[in-house]
Amino acid sequence: MEIKAIDFQGWGMGARFYPLVYMLTRVHQAQDWDSGIELSKHLLGKHCYLQVHHIFPKSLLSKARYPKSEVNAIANLTFLTQETNLKVSNRHPLEYFEAFEQTQPGAIATHWIPMERSLWQIENYRDFLTAHRELLAQAANKFLNSLLTGDIPEPKATDSILKEEAESSTAVVPLAEERVLEECNVWVQEQGLPIGEWMYEIADSTGTVSTVLDLAWPNGLQSGKSQPVALIIDANQEIEEAANRLGYRYFTDIDRFKSYVIQEVLAIQFPPLEDYKQAFIAISSQLTDSHKLMLKAHYHAPGQIITATELAEAAGYEHFGGANLQYARIAELVANYLNYSPCQHDDSGKPFWSLMLASGYWKTLEDAEITSQREWQWQLREQVSQALEDLGWV
Numbered sequence: 001m002e003i004k005a006i007d008f009q010g011w012g013m014g015a016r017f018y019p020l021v022y023m024l025t026r027v028h029q030a031q032d033w034d035s036g037i038e039l040s041k042h043l044l045g046k047h048c049y050l051q052v053h054h055i056f057p058k059s060l061l062s063k064a065r066y067p068k069s070e071v072n073a074i075a076n077l078t079f080l081t082q083e084t085n086l087k088v089s090n091r092h093p094l095e096y097f098e099a100f101e102q103t104q105p106g107a108i109a110t111h112w113i114p115m116e117r118s119l120w121q122i123e124n125y126r127d128f129l130t131a132h133r134e135l136l137a138q139a140a141n142k143f144l145n146s147l148l149t150g151d152i153p154e155p156k157a158t159d160s161i162l163k164e165e166a167e168s169s170t171a172v173v174p175l176a177e178e179r180v181l182e183e184c185n186v187w188v189q190e191q192g193l194p195i196g197e198w199m200y201e202i203a204d205s206t207g208t209v210s211t212v213l214d215l216a217w218p219n220g221l222q223s224g225k226s227q228p229v230a231l232i233i234d235a236n237q238e239i240e241e242a243a244n245r246l247g248y249r250y251f252t253d254i255d256r257f258k259s260y261v262i263q264e265v266l267a268i269q270f271p272p273l274e275d276y277k278q279a280f281i282a283i284s285s286q287l288t289d290s291h292k293l294m295l296k297a298h299y300h301a302p303g304q305i306i307t308a309t310e311l312a313e314a315a316g317y318e319h320f321g322g323a324n325l326q327y328a329r330i331a332e333l334v335a336n337y338l339n340y341s342p343c344q345h346d347d348s349g350k351p352f353w354s355l356m357l358a359s360g361y362w363k364t365l366e367d368a369e370i371t372s373q374r375e376w377q378w379q380l381r382e383q384v385s386q387a388l389e390d391l392g393w394v
Contacts, residue, residue: 003140005133011072011212015199018074024112024139025050025079031107033100034084050079055113055132056125057090064122069212075132078111094120112136181215181231184254191266191359193221200230202242211242213250221265231257255303262359262379270356271338276387283333290315291330292393294323298358299394304380311378324354327378331356357384 008017024030030039039050054076061071070076080088088096097108097120109115114131118124181198189195200216215231230243230250243250251257271279297314298306312323331353335341342355354360358378388394 003137003144005130005137008075008133008136010074010199011069015074018077020140021074021077021136022079024136024143028110028139028143030079030110031104032081032084033096033104033107033111034087035081036104036107037081039079039081051082051085053078053080053085053088056093056122056128059090060092060122061125064125066125070126070129073129075129075136078113092122112139180254181233184231184257185215187258187360188221188261191261193261193265194219194223196229196231202246211239213239213243213248216248221261229260258379262382266359266381270342270381270383271340273383273386273390275338276334276383277390279334279337280387280391280393282337283330286333287330288326290317291326294327295330295357295388296394298378298380299385299388301380304385305377306380307375307377309375327357328353354378357381 003020008021010017025039027040031037032039054071055078056071056076058071061076094117097113100108112132112135114128114135116131119128119131185195185198194217196215196217198215200213200218202211202213213230214233217229220227221229228246228248230248231254232239232243232250232252240250249260251260293315294311297311298304301310308320308323308327311327312318312320315323315326317323317326331342332351335351335353335356340356342352358380360376360378
């Protein structure tokens with residue numbers, strides 16, 4: 001089987017050949033452009049993460065009116081250390097390529113970048129993509145053939161290397177847009193709903209892919225009960241028309257999508273407003289002042305979204321753990337009164353009591369260098385919010 005340049009025509013981190021580009025970078029002696037270090041697993045230092053880098057900056061391409069599929073083409077993506085990625089920022093490739101050629105001669109070419117200077121111009125971007133795809137295909141075929149013939153020796157694993165592997169990570173920090181979609185998909189799954197399909201391809205009558213939806217649920221968020229749903233970031237008219245034509249309910253804003261999930265999809269799984277009001281009245285004598293302060297803080301939080309740390313501050317707890325415990329206690333009292341059991345924790349198998357009051361999701365911190373730096377967000381359920389308001393508790 002032979003890999004062809006056309007195979008690298010996909011776009012985004014969901015493209016089929018995106019992992020192959022990453023693999024080639026890690027095993028084929030690709031070098032960091034600023035430091036010159038090889039980006040192989042064993043030569044990167046501990047806690048050193050690779051970042052996805054747009055070779056031609058998104059801002060320059062968007063200004064030149066290139067479509068999203070070309071801006072995020074995998075032939076416009078490569079991998080660099082965080083330090084180098086920050087140093088490049090949104091500079092013109094002609095500028096920073098020349099600079100790195102002076103400090104690290106040959107490093108640019110190890111990423112299969114065509115070295116013809118005219119291809120580094122914005123107006124020749126499509127020719128750059130074509131040339132880059134050709135070089136990627138050649139490199140991929142050469143590498144895969146070498147595996148077949150056994151020409152590439154396996155690196156010798158030492159004790160120190162094996163120990164370091166357990167402590168370090170080869171994860172890639174995703175594009176900001178991809179990270180938002182990934183977090184949203186995780187949030188959907190945490191609500192007990194099916195995960196969406198990345199880069200869902202819509203084909204025309206000839207079988208040719210006509211457009212791609214960033215994140216889609218072609219069977220609906222509740223199979224057979226709701227219409228197809230899609231998330232489209234930076235949507236254009238062509239993509240929106242295609243989604244409409246196929247009966248998709250699509251969203252271009254993450255918050256509006258989550259509101260739809262909470263208010264229209266998840267609402268049918270939890271008790272109605274009047275039941276919540278009866279429950280709060282029945283358990284009011286068991287609620288402490290701290291309990292009520294947390295409910296009030298959640299109601300008045302921006303977008304009615306709050307973290308456990310903020311709940312702890314509102315109620316006077318020293319640690320977010322105390323807020324989590326007591327917030328779950330309120331929810332358990334409500335659930336027991338209504339004889340309702342929410343879904344279980346994946347790790348403990350015990351009821352996830354707090355879901356009676358709010359839906360939750362992980363959000364990566366804005367200044368996080370890696371995706372594991374995140375904090376849990378609680379979104380107050382609409383029925384709970386209205387019940388607190390009707391009862392005059394807030």
